[in-house]
Amino acid sequence: MARALVLAAVFTCAACGLVYELALVALGSYLVGNSVTQASVVLSVMVFAMGVGSLAAKPLQGRPVVAFAVIEGLLALAGGLSVLVLYAAYAWLNLYVPALVVVAFAVGALIGAEIPLLMTLLQRIRRQDAGSAVADLFAADYVGALIGGLAFPFLLLPTFGHIRGALLVGVVNAVAGIAVVLWLFRRQLGRAARVALCGGMAAVLAVLGWTYALADGFEVSARQALYAAPIALAERTPYQEIVITRKVSLSGGTSDLRLFLNGDLQFSSVDEYRYHESLVHPLMAGPRGRVLILGGGDGLALREVLRYRDVRDVTLVELDPAMIRLARTYGPIASLNGHAFDDPRVRTVAADAFSWLRRGTGKFDAVVVDMPDPDDVSTAKLYSVEFYGLVKRVLAPGGRVVVQSGSPYFAPRSFWSIRKSIAAAGYATAPYHVDVPSFGDWGYVLAAPGGAPPPVRLSPDAGDLRFVDTPLLQAATVFPKDLRRDDAEINTLVHPRLVEYQKDEWKYS
Missing domain, CATH: 3.40.50.150 (Vaccinia Virus protein VP39)
Structure with a gap:
């Protein structure tokens, strides 16, 4: 049962990780265009960072429970807030590409650190030859990636949108990565460690929940920062973001109605x-x-x-x-x-x-x-x-x-x-x-x-x-x-x- 729960955590974390990747690719396609370039940058940086994260996790294998819980908390924050941070970098700072590289690297490194720690946790439950353990681990990981890959375009994006969808996945990531492992390995932790990790998980969930509550207001403000005229209508469809702005001249009383699709001007009524x-x-x-x-x-x-x-x-x-x-x-x-x-x-x-x-x-x-x-x-x-x-x-x-x-x-x-x-x-x-x-x-x-x-x-x-x-x-x-x-x-x-x-x-x- 313990192995099954750890593998379920692997499954869930893999689904969350792929959602983070797809969210970054989709956001870049909406904001910048050229989806092939966006996918290439995000995936190549994240895969490279996963290798770096795997190497960086080697010294942490001596305390895998604490290390894994901390990494999952950081990943939940980094992945959950990633879309919001990049939207802000694009709308107000004009630093989208540097911010994208930093965020993709951070999320990829944290995802990469999961695998060696999870392998150590599996072996602590029951010793198993390396080949079988790797097979079990990657089977759960790949199936989770399948579910995450399908959930993003068909459920998360149309139902919750970019920002809230990523935040919601961050919450799932935190619960699956911290709570399950803490419950399974609670006897291996001292009281202070358990209290600290539970407090950390509560803080992560509080940050993500508070941001989720403010997401609509943030999106309205960030979207308006991209347009010179007041936004009269904004709608996200499965195909594009439709924004209509309307500006009335105080001198002549003429109205300038403009249609934007994914940020590109389609017409001005003038x-x-x-x-x-x-x-x-x-x-x-x-x-x-x-x-x-x-x-x-x-x-x-x-x-x-x-x-x-x-x-x-x-x-x-x-x-x-x-x-x-x-x-x-x-x-x-x-x-x-x-x-x-x-x-x-x-x-x-x-x-x-x-x-x-x-x-x-x-x-x-x-x-x-x-x-x-x-x-x-x-x-x-x-x-x-x-x-x-x-x-x-x-x-x-x-x-x-x-x-x-x-x-x-x-x-x-x-x-x-x-x-x-x-x-x-x-x-x-x-x-x-x-x-x-x-x-x-x-x-x-x-x-x-x-x-x-x-x-x-x-x-x-x-x-x-x-x-x-x-x-x-x-x-x-x-x-x-x-x-x-x-x-x-x-x-x-x-x-x-x-x-x-x-x-x-x-x-x-």
Whole structure:
């Protein structure tokens, strides 16, 4: 029974340890982007630190009960508070990466120190040959890691969120690591040691519980520190963090409503019409009976498409159903998009655009690709040669596509890589760019399969637009030499160049 309880503690501590790792990776992906880099940094630092911790624990094997209880208390604090500390370092100190390395090393070293001490405790209960003891220990450890790995995305993150989820796991870690071992080996400890360790566990639980109670207020304050304007709405979904800010000018009374996804600006209500008119109307100068919008869950590109009465139906494919819900029901955004989702011609699909295109449902005369910037592998695949090949499969004869392509001024290699990738998928391309004050100089690529590049112009049915006109579009197709990058390479699924370009050019511009 004693061995079973120790192995249960191994199981629980392993589950907690993996949750700490996944929490650090997920937090970095939300705050910084580039999930591959975040996972590589966290896992490599933690694995290295685990080796250091294992070596550092060798002198502690003479008093394994006390040492293990102390290490578990420290691990519960370090792991439980890790997300909160890193969020604070990102929001107020601008020291996220150094803090991440320090926290990952500390948590990894404490996890690494567990194994040799647990092995000593198992052997104190009943002597066993080394091979069998290692097999038992690692079997419990790996099964615990499986449970922790599944619990984090499916239970902890959606139910408790990042900060509270880590704190709750810290509490479980403290109870499993300290209480169980103290109870099993209480006769091997003096009275003073038992009192000290019980007091230490109570202090750890008190700190974690107090922090848990204050977590909501901390998260609100830290989130607000990241944005210049007051936050009107914040929602964490399984896919992203949605933040809407709203600032009212005291002089003119104008309201600036801004949408951020994972911290990246998606639009400002002051000038979003420039972006969306430039994106949609050159495309609509061609065939437009059936229109497909990939992304654009805010409904602003949809608003521009619906200006044309001869559009028979529009399908909008958006990954996050919460974004569609907000665009349909949240008053300020619904008003901004003209309640476009209420139009009977509109059909919405909550799905990953790449997977949805692979099913190849229907043919469309015009396709709008309005995706977030490709600063992560998950978004870079939506700008790959393979993705544009899937788009071509759903284009009707004579159909055309337009792709928002980032800034040719701030990220020229990224912009021209997108154009080259579209061309590599068999399109003739016509790049153009306009000024959107909240974004800067912003670019698009209009494309059609084969033949000559499609003309960048307006349809006679476009009506009166606030920004786009024929002279502007004529100027928009001209790129000065200093904005052209011939060294850009195409972006594919197996070689995602855009993540590298975005990091080099956009993030540090």
